[in-house]
Amino acid sequence: MNRFPALARLVGLHLAPFVLLILGVMLALQSWPLPYIGAIRDQPDNRLVWVDPAGPAARAGLQVGDTLLTVDGVPIGERSPLWGARGTGDRVAIRFQRAGRLHTAQVRLAPPPLQEQAQRLSLFLIAFSFWLIGTVVFFLRLRQPDARRFYLLCLTAATVLTLLPLVWMQVDWATRLNAMAVVWTAVLLVDLHTLFPLPLTHRSWMRVVYGLGGLLTGIYLVWDPQARLNSVPGLWLSDAVFLGFLGAVLASLILLARAYRHAPTATVRRRVRLVLAGTAAGLLPPCLLLFAPLLLRLSPPEPEALLLLSLVLIPLAYAYGIYRYNLMGIDFLINRLVVYLTLGVLLLVVYFAVALLLLEMTGAAGLLAGALSSLIAVALVGPLRQRVDLAWERVFYPDVYGYRGAVDEVSRRLSQALDYEHLTALLVRELCEVMDLEGAALLLVQACPEPGRRACPEPGRRACPEPCNGATSQTGPGAHIIPDQEKHLVLLEAVGTLRSLGCPGAMRLPARGDLARSLVQAGKPVESATLPHDLVGDPALHAAVRLWVPLMVAGELQGVLLLGAKRTDAFFGPRDRQILGMLASQAALAVKNVRLVAELRARMAEIAQDRQALQLAYRHLARLREDERRRLAAELHDDVIQALTALGVAIVNHARSDPLRELEDLTGQVSAIVGRIRRICAGLRPQVLDLGLVPVLRSHLRRFGEETGLEVELEYDEMPELSEEVEVFLFRVVQEALNNVRRHARARSVCVYLAVTSEALELSVTDDGIGFEPAATISASNDHFGLRFMREYVEALGGQLTVRSRPGHGTTVIACVPRQTTEAGTSSLVGSPLDGVGMGLPVG
Numbered sequence: 001m002n003r004f005p006a007l008a009r010l011v012g013l014h015l016a017p018f019v020l021l022i023l024g025v026m027l028a029l030q031s032w033p034l035p036y037i038g039a040i041r042d043q044p045d046n047r048l049v050w051v052d053p054a055g056p057a058a059r060a061g062l063q064v065g066d067t068l069l070t071v072d073g074v075p076i077g078e079r080s081p082l083w084g085a086r087g088t089g090d091r092v093a094i095r096f097q098r099a100g101r102l103h104t105a106q107v108r109l110a111p112p113p114l115q116e117q118a119q120r121l122s123l124f125l126i127a128f129s130f131w132l133i134g135t136v137v138f139f140l141r142l143r144q145p146d147a148r149r150f151y152l153l154c155l156t157a158a159t160v161l162t163l164l165p166l167v168w169m170q171v172d173w174a175t176r177l178n179a180m181a182v183v184w185t186a187v188l189l190v191d192l193h194t195l196f197p198l199p200l201t202h203r204s205w206m207r208v209v210y211g212l213g214g215l216l217t218g219i220y221l222v223w224d225p226q227a228r229l230n231s232v233p234g235l236w237l238s239d240a241v242f243l244g245f246l247g248a249v250l251a252s253l254i255l256l257a258r259a260y261r262h263a264p265t266a267t268v269r270r271r272v273r274l275v276l277a278g279t280a281a282g283l284l285p286p287c288l289l290l291f292a293p294l295l296l297r298l299s300p301p302e303p304e305a306l307l308l309l310s311l312v313l314i315p316l317a318y319a320y321g322i323y324r325y326n327l328m329g330i331d332f333l334i335n336r337l338v339v340y341l342t343l344g345v346l347l348l349v350v351y352f353a354v355a356l357l358l359l360e361m362t363g364a365a366g367l368l369a370g371a372l373s374s375l376i377a378v379a380l381v382g383p384l385r386q387r388v389d390l391a392w393e394r395v396f397y398p399d400v401y402g403y404r405g406a407v408d409e410v411s412r413r414l415s416q417a418l419d420y421e422h423l424t425a426l427l428v429r430e431l432c433e434v435m436d437l438e439g440a441a442l443l444l445v446q447a448c449p450e451p452g453r454r455a456c457p458e459p460g461r462r463a464c465p466e467p468c469n470g471a472t473s474q475t476g477p478g479a480h481i482i483p484d485q486e487k488h489l490v491l492l493e494a495v496g497t498l499r500s501l502g503c504p505g506a507m508r509l510p511a512r513g514d515l516a517r518s519l520v521q522a523g524k525p526v527e528s529a530t531l532p533h534d535l536v537g538d539p540a541l542h543a544a545v546r547l548w549v550p551l552m553v554a555g556e557l558q559g560v561l562l563l564g565a566k567r568t569d570a571f572f573g574p575r576d577r578q579i580l581g582m583l584a585s586q587a588a589l590a591v592k593n594v595r596l597v598a599e600l601r602a603r604m605a606e607i608a609q610d611r612q613a614l615q616l617a618y619r620h621l622a623r624l625r626e627d628e629r630r631r632l633a634a635e636l637h638d639d640v641i642q643a644l645t646a647l648g649v650a651i652v653n654h655a656r657s658d659p660l661r662e663l664e665d666l667t668g669q670v671s672a673i674v675g676r677i678r679r680i681c682a683g684l685r686p687q688v689l690d691l692g693l694v695p696v697l698r699s700h701l702r703r704f705g706e707e708t709g710l711e712v713e714l715e716y717d718e719m720p721e722l723s724e725e726v727e728v729f730l731f732r733v734v735q736e737a738l739n740n741v742r743r744h745a746r747a748r749s750v751c752v753y754l755a756v757t758s759e760a761l762e763l764s765v766t767d768d769g770i771g772f773e774p775a776a777t778i779s780a781s782n783d784h785f786g787l788r789f790m791r792e793y794v795e796a797l798g799g800q801l802t803v804r805s806r807p808g809h810g811t812t813v814i815a816c817v818p819r820q821t822t823e824a825g826t827s828s829l830v831g832s833p834l835d836g837v838g839m840g841l842p843v844g
Contacts, residue, residue, distance in 0.1 A: 035109035060105040127161035146196035153188040186248035187213035198259035278317020439496025439564035443489040519550040551588035716754035737765035745769025
């Protein structure tokens with residue numbers, strides 16, 4: 001695999017100079033003062049088909065249609081060329097037949113005129129151009145099979161063009177070599193189009209084509225030239241070569257049409273159009289000015305061979321297509337050439353038409369008519385050029401230059417964009433496809449968070465998994481704007497080659513930096529090549545971006561649209577910049593509108609969240625009230641009412657006996673009832689509001705131990721002065737935790753610990769009960785209000801609640817509250833749904 005390119009390069013190094021040497025020899029032979037007779041005969045009837053009016057044959061009386069019989073007594077079929085061994089200045093006797101009568105003409109051979117030598121030189125220049133273009137492509141794209149086929153095709157075509165003058169002079173060896181070159185030109189033409197622009201999957205049938213080419217070549221090598229030229233099989237052979245060449249051209253067109261129809265990308269279709277445009281531009285002048293007059297029996301313009309110079313455009317178009325659009329916009333130059341050629345033809349038609357009309361109608365002098373015609377033609381240059389330009393663009397380059405209507409459509413749809421997803425789809429993905437760009441990216445102005453903190457991304461937008469290049473920034477324009485931060489141009493989305501800029505949010509440029517100020521001052525699309533490297537900073541960014549398009553509203557920068565190079569490597573012209581400038585204005589308004597819509601949606605979402613929170617708080621408050629009423633009803637019914645009922649029964653019973661003896665018992669029952677009522681009142685309004693947190697906890701734990709029989713313990717550090725809300729909320733946490741111990745723990749002991757640090761106050765309630773799985777228990781229980789209430793109390797203080805438990809290892813509930821929210825005289829509540837609700841209401 002590695003030896004083949006070296007071998008191909010070696011063969012090319014020897015073959016290219018060899019063919020160039022052949023071209024030089026042919027030029028020398030054609031430039032040599034060979035005899036010139038000024039007539040061309042047809043084969044095999046030897047009838048004259050062309051006679052130079054100023055040539056030796058015409059001066060001797062020969063005319064088109066005469067049938068040549070002998071030259072110096074030798075049959076015409078045995079003389080090649082016609083003058084045989086004669087030289088310039090010699091005479092040859094040509095016997096011919098005209099209208100059934102025999103004539104003899106003495107033709108004096110003359111040196112070729114200057115016009116004939118110019119034609120020979122022009123053909124050599126065309127052939128040399130074919131050779132040069134093929135050689136350059138071969139060495140630039142050595143590893144591509146289509147480049148190697150194109151190289152060989154150019155060599156054979158150059159050989160054909162070089163030998164044409166000798167063929168016209170009917171030199172036998174030149175005719176034979178030219179025919180073999182035509183055969184292999186046809187074979188290589190078909191072979192090239194099986195590889196370019198879209199390779200065929202199955203190419204085994206090319207062996208048959210190569211076999212036919214080899215067969216025809218062998219026939220030309222071994223067949224006697226005189227027999228070949230003067231026999232029916234010889235004519236068949238010539239016709240086979242001619243028809244084979246036409247068949248090769250037709251097969252190439254079919255393969256090009258197939259490639260265009262089945263092209264997987266727009267690039268392949270562009271290459272086909274480029275080849276067709278170059279071929280049309282190359283064939284148009286000779287077809288209109290040379291071949292058409294000959295078919296109409298008219299005299300073509302002189303010199304005829306110069307009309308073939310446009311054929312050079314054909315190998316140029318193929319070379320550019322094979323080289324895959326890396327020749328700095330040659331397709332654009334070809335387009336300009338076709339436009340100006342068409343414009344020139346139209347202006348000539350207008351000039352002569354107006355001049356003839358003026359001469360015919362007014363009888364004006366020729367100079368005056370020419371001047372007026374020139375003025376009219378000059379006045380029509382601008383309008384005609386614009387219309388011709390647009391017509392050729394629509395015919396040959398609809399994808400390369402026909403995106404203007406699509407860009408207008410994108411601009412129109414920008415007014416309907418209401419979210420960032422729609423905006424990026426239009427400005428990045430769709431615009432990149434419409435303009436056939438290698439890449440595009442969109443940067444929008446927004447505030448960036450502090451280092452180490454990421455803003456919330458817009459819903460539906462992907463964000464960087466980690467900060468890129470040490471930058472932590474917002475990942476979407478819908479993020480919460482962080483006030484009082486320096487604004488940056490933040491990458492929103494990138495496609496194509498500009499994906500190298502990173503993921504959304506990865507790239508940041510200062511919105512008030514030198515680069516942004518330069519774009520704002522320009523106020524229009526700016527070529528990256530005009531920006532200094534130190535202004536852009538990143539060399540990779542400078543190389544990847546071809547055009548910077550600022551998006552501004554009323555002089556305020558909203559964002560920047562970055563455009564990569566065109567896939568065709570065509571530059572952005574003034575018309576492109578004008579269209580993009582108009583698009584930028586629409587895009588800037590769309591960005592501002594989308595930002596306003598995003599802010600409105602964010603505020604509406606916040607309002608909806610606040611409404612939902614209020615609804616939850618109201619339901620929670622209603623549930624707390626119902627729970628409190630239920631608890632009061634239960635305690636009054638089960639405790640106080642039953643005690644009062646028992647007291648009434650006792651009074652009735654004791655009234656029948658000795659009242660004095662039972663008075664002490666009644667007094668004790670009344671005292672017990674009073675104690676129960678006091679306990680209920682204590683639950684409604686904790687004594688912590690009067691005594692402080694530690695004394696109330698000590699009293700509550702002692703009573704809890706007496707009621708449950710558990711060992712209780714209270715440990716605490718030296719407590720700072722706490723605010724009223726903190727004391728109440730912490731007491732409720734302990735109260736709820738002890739209720740859970742009473743109901744579920746099956747514990748033997750419980751310990752409450754209050755720890756104070758420089759940053760936080762930590763409350764923990766630990767039991768040695770059966771424990772549980774916190775995650776499973778909480779997720780499986782829909783009515784586990786105890787932990788929820790404790791968490792809401794702690795979070796209302798800006799703290800955090802942690803539950804640690806394992807089956808068989810007890811449970812620890814830890815409430816950690818920041819010190820700044822616990823000090824007396826500060827507002828400790830931070831927006832809980834319990835605001836103003838839980839001050840005097842027991843939970844559970």
